Amino acid sequence: MGSSQVMRGGCHCGAVRFEVVVRDQKVSRCDCSICTAHGFLHLVVPQADFNLVSGAQVLSTYRFGTTNSEHRFCRICGIHSFYSPRSHPGYVDVNVRCLDGVDLVQFDVVPFDERSWETNVEELRETLDLNPS
Numbered sequence: 624m625g626s627s628q629v630m631r632g633g634c635h636c637g638a639v640r641f642e643v644v645v646r647d648q649k650v651s652r653c654d655c656s657i658c659t660a661h662g663f664l665h666l667v668v669p670q671a672d673f674n675l676v677s678g679a680q681v682l683s684t685y686r687f688g689t690t691n692s693e694h695r696f697c698r699i700c701g702i703h704s705f706y707s708p709r710s711h712p713g714y715v716d717v718n719v720r721c722l723d724g725v726d727l728v729q730f731d732v733v734p735f736d737e738r739s740w741e742t743n744v745e746e747l748r749e750t751l752d753l754n755p756s
């Protein structure tokens with residue numbers, strides 16, 4: 624795996640802008656209803672690796688079903704560029720399709736079963752060595 628890279632991204636209209644540190648080239652394609660509809664490709668990063676540069680005031684939140692996740696989207700253009708998985712505080716889930724000039728070839732897209740979320744996040748924590756205790 625290569626070194627980390629700071630990438631910029633945002634929504635379609637440009638109101639929402641963020642920077643994210645990309646350390647892992649592996650992204651997940653979730654098969655749940657909303658992610659399928661959006662074509663959301665997940666890059667889960669610790670909060671510290673994500674910086675919302677602008678757009679906090681235009682973000683709206685969509686919740687559905689029993690999920691605790693906040694699906695945040697730009698209320699001007701409707702694009703979901705990232706969200707906060709509330710079941711895993713401290714992480715931000717970025718849609719790599721919303722990164723500037725992204726070449727999806729640079730990512731390794733892995734099919735992702737929503738029910739495996741816990742397992743995947745645990746693996747991610749180990750990869751990133753976020754459990755210092």
Ligand SMILES: [Zn+2]
Nearest residue numbers: 634636697700
């Ligand atoms: Zn927008």
